[in-house]
Amino acid sequence: MKQRLAIIVAMVAGFAGTGAYITFLAPHRQPAALWDGLKAGNTENGRRLFFAGGCASCHAAPDAKGEARLVLTGGLALKTPFGTFHVPNISPDDTAGIGNWTLAEFGDAVTRGIGRHGENLYPAFPYASYSRMTPQDVADLFAYLKTLPKSSHVAPPHELPFPFNQRWLLTGWKFLYLNDKPRVMLASSDPLVLKGQYLVEGPGHCGECHTPRDAFGGLKTDEWLAGGPNPEGEGRIPDITPGSKAIGGWSKEDIVNYLQTGFTPDFDSVGGSMVEVQQNMAELPKADLEAIAAYLKAIPAK
The missing domain is CATH 1.10.760 (Cytochrome Bc1 Complex; Chain D, domain 2)
Known part of the structure; x- marks a missing residue:
């Protein structure tokens, strides 16, 4: 009886610890007010950020050339020591892409690594860098992406072994590595x-x-x-x-x-x-x- 009670107590403590870990360490969504009141997305600046961020390098179809690189169909396989990530479709397609996403949903993905449904995104998507982008630049990029061609292609799921396929573990990774602070301190104020x-x-x-x-x-x-x-x-x-x-x-x-x-x-x-x-x-x-x-x-x- 005592042994059973000890197991139950350990399980409850484990669940409570996991819940606290996810609740208190996880980065929360940006405040809704952050995206309210921004200027209408400037697609010219959005295009500049699109190329600065190299979006097509990952999100266009592999080996795409010319104008085809503006079709962000996804599908590129990124092989890493943690497994293979399949880059998603971020074209303005309503079903396969981000066509019916809100700016807040897009902004949370870009700056917090939080998916549309609240899931942790893998840092193969470099949100640990994009977290430094200003809200207006995020809005401008989003506006530009909405002008690009649609694609109905759906990328396959990631191929990750245990434990890397457990997204909740990324809560701890974000606690350690996700911030918007400068990477280096500069002597220059130029x-x-x-x-x-x-x-x-x-x-x-x-x-x-x-x-x-x-x-x-x-x-x-x-x-x-x-x-x-x-x-x-x-x-x-x-x-x-x-x-x-x-x-x-x-x-x-x-x-x-x-x-x-x-x-x-x-x-x-x-x-x-x-x-x-x-x-x-x-x-x-x-x-x-x-x-x-x-x-x-x-x-x-x-």
Whole structure:
């Protein structure tokens, strides 16, 4: 009898602990007032953010070219040490995509990693970076996505082994790694550098590849942009801090030219997964590229 009672007490304590864990550690939805009163979405700025965020690189069909990259049909398989993630459809289709989502639902997904039905989203979707986006920029991006072609394609479910298929565990991951604080403290208060910080640390999510990760998949921010293993498992992503072998000797103008044209100062060309990133960056105004270059020259060297 005592043994049975002890088991019941342990089970109750376990359920209570799990409930407290989910309730108190989980990031809650943004306040509804955050999205109320925003200006109507500016699709021109939304297009800029679309390319800064590289949305097509993941959400367009694999190997899509030209205008087909604007059909955000999903389906790309992202292979990681935690399993394979299948990128969803975010076209404005009402059923397969986000056509009947509200701005608040979209904003919670982008900045809090919370799905439409309250579920935790996996950080293969880089909301840990997008959390730094301003509400108006999120609204502008949402407005632009609504102008793109619809697709009825439905991506297959993720292929994740236990325990990574347990979304509730992401509550703890978010507690450790999800915030909207700057990734690095800068000595410069130059508005151009701060603009670059926003683009790189926020919508550009450059650190998601260029910063090494710990055993739980969180970014090692003390090694910010210092390079590391490719998160998709093949090769290594270079260090892009000042003083690095990759771009440490480049001038700001060299960085801008590379992002515009894909050519390095010694006339080598962009390669690997950076090809699509550079193509996206080339769509940005030159002033944005200059801000990114200024930031990359201002961050601490590793």
